Amino acid sequence: MTSPLSPGENSGATPPSEAESKTRVPLKIEDWLTVLIMAALALITFANVLVRYFTNASFAWTEEVSIFLMIALSMVAGSAAVARNRHIRIEYFADSGPISRQRALAKFGAAMVALLFALIAALSVRMVWDDIQYGETSPGIGVPQWWYSIWLPIISVAITLRAIGLMRRKGVAASDDPALPTSPEVRAEEHAP
Template sequence: MSRPEAPVEPVEPIIPAETDPAVKVPLAIEDWLAVILLATLAIITFLNVLVRYFTDQSFAWTEEISVFLLIVLTMAGGSVAFVRNHHIRIEILADSGSPRRQRILALISNSCVLAFFLLLTVLSVKLVVDEYVYEETSPAIGVPTWWYSIWLPVMAASISLRTIGIIRRIARAPLPAGTASQERP
């Protein structure tokens, strides 16, 4: 005879489900943009493989469009990675120490990210203006290259705005009780 088993109580997950931080502009914008870009990239690449397999020819425009889509996809993914705190960092430094130290390091690192993306925004705007003024065209399709380049300053500016929001949230977040009294500046 088998013994009746005791009811199993639900176990809390070791890693709790993460929730997105409260932001004014929904992160779903970048999420859906990434999904659409990745699907478009997969379809274009698949069609190019089929055409190459059956005709021994290739669509010349697929590489150009694919590079453009990958750049925008990377920038959209980077934007949500910063907001969700999934970006590359040295966790032994960022997540150790007192809450005050963690806040200071987070403010410093996010300020560096902000400076980089503001600089990238300004320089990429100059690039787009030069491509527009000198009427550069793409080698495969012959369309103006600023059509591709215009998205770099747009996405860099959006990451800058997201980073400003992160810095504001970090600066306004209250420290745990007793933290400020234990440490001296």
């Protein structure tokens, strides 16, 4: 088995997948947002533990902010997963059979993800508008609720655009992506005379 790295490259680094190398908007955006959100979660939780330990009280705002950050983290990570074509799927169906079928299923999956998150974005805009119009405040610390809810349509649009980008790249079949393992049937088909 040959190494995907050329001589002289760092053996600890992994080559970018085909999906990652063809995106117009760099995936570093989602990667850095994930790092920043995780760091904020860790700091907030650590600060709350210290305050509880030394004062027998806790910051009231930490739970509310942590819940928001966990939701934002899952959506940002979902955007990266869609762009890299690594979202959840049943590999038996998605990674087996001829390449044309794999591509068709990848395109169909990307289209369904785009449709779902476009609907979520459209419907959540109404929710944000209601939060602003009626002056809803958060239950824990009383800040305007739209400070949290505004991110749902924004990140949903980002996921929709990532899914459309994946679909425009004609769907990356799992066997086309060197970073992903392929099924035995595809490997046998690739090595057939």
